Amino acid sequence: MQYINIVNEGVKQLQPYQAGKPIEELERELGISNIIKLASNENPLGLPESAKQAIQAELNNLTRYPDSNGFYFKQAVAKKFGLAPEQITLGNGSNDLLELIAHTFASEGDEIMFSQYAFIVYPLVTQAINAKKIEIPAKNYGADLNSFLNAISDKTKLIYIANPNNPTGTFLSTAEIAEFLNKVPHHIIVVLDEAYTEFTLPEERVDAFQLLAKHPNLVVCRTLSKAYGLAGLRIGYAVSSTEIADLFNRVRQPFNCNSLALAAATAVINDEEFIAKVAENNLQGLKQLENFFISKGLKYIASKGNFVLLDLQQPALPIYDALLRKGVIVRPVGGYGLPNHLRISIGLPEENQRFIQALSEVLDI
Ligand SMILES: *Cc1c(COP(=O)(O)O)cnc(C)c1O
Secondary structure, eight states, X not given: OOXXXXXXXXXXTOOOOOOOOOHHHHHXXXXXXXXXXXXXXXXXXXXXXXXXXXHHHHGGGTTSOOOTTOHHHHHXXXXXXXXXXXXXXXXXXXXXXXXXXXHHHOOTTOEEEXXXXXXXXXXXXXXXXXXXXXXXXXXXXXXXXXXXXXXXOTTEEXXXXXXXXXXXXXXXXXXXXXXXXXXXXXXXXXXXXXXXXXXXXXXXOOOGGGGTTTOTTEEEEEESSSTTSOTTTOOEEEEOOHHHHHHHHHHSOTTOSXXXXXXXXXXXXXXXXXXXXXXXXXXXXXXXXXXXXXXXXXXXXXXXXXXXEEXXXXXXXXXXXXXXXXXXXXXXXXXXXXXXXXXXXXXXXXXXXXXXXXXXXXXXX
């Protein structure tokens, strides 16, 4: 018998996530030894000292289950942003939360809305629960919120918006978000995925938490994987009304965040010095790449994230492959319907330079 015939209808259409090989394995296969990875929007500055110390101190407690409620981390987040701990739900990375939200609110036949070129987890989660994907055509690569409003139906349950969006780096202002929320009926849950918010400039940053009072249907997701450098530990948090947080906490796995992640996250959430350094490195790195693109007449999409999407105006895979052979891993985004683009994560200045050098050689420019 073929077991695919008895899986839930949505799962039948799913394709496995295409993860890259370990760097060590790639180096062995290609016979090179100095690969740099600018492919997963990871933090190039490494684990902050504050997190290292917290992890070290937590090692003695690993025979015990983690704190199911993440008491200290929620306290730290609540204090930092002026929230109540009861508004916070923790996740095993924010991907866990994005899925948890769908499981909590949507079921088969419901409509879940997101933009063309939006983060790939939204269609994936929708498909897995056999809900209906409503993909709204992008405007200038970003979310076209007026078209979102026009597409709302009786069946709309959930709307996902990444701001800034991955992989395009496009960004919606506070005014645009606020105007949108004013027009969405409160029985539709709006998820604002702010995985990259720490990379936006303070003066343009959307204060989404402040919108919660007026919009009880809003859920804001944040992660420790990007600016905070904890991608390998898997931790993120959602902020909502206490009523919605209570619902999430009924559905989530009781120990979905591990002890090391909780300890490290509690330490690093207040490590302002580290975050400032990360943001500054990113700003300079973005400029470094943009200046190169501009000087060579290459097209790119202006980004507010820690990555930039390059439009090669020719199939990107051969160029991705040639870069790989020079020891530079970037991210092809054909899976997003962008076969001519590559996404490059911002690295350290010398890593960005390696990419610039490699691409110049590959394109002979
Ligand atoms: C990276 C990313 C996340 C966060 O993933 P984690 O599961 O927290 O590591 C969420 N949303 C978007 C748009 C992302 O790019």
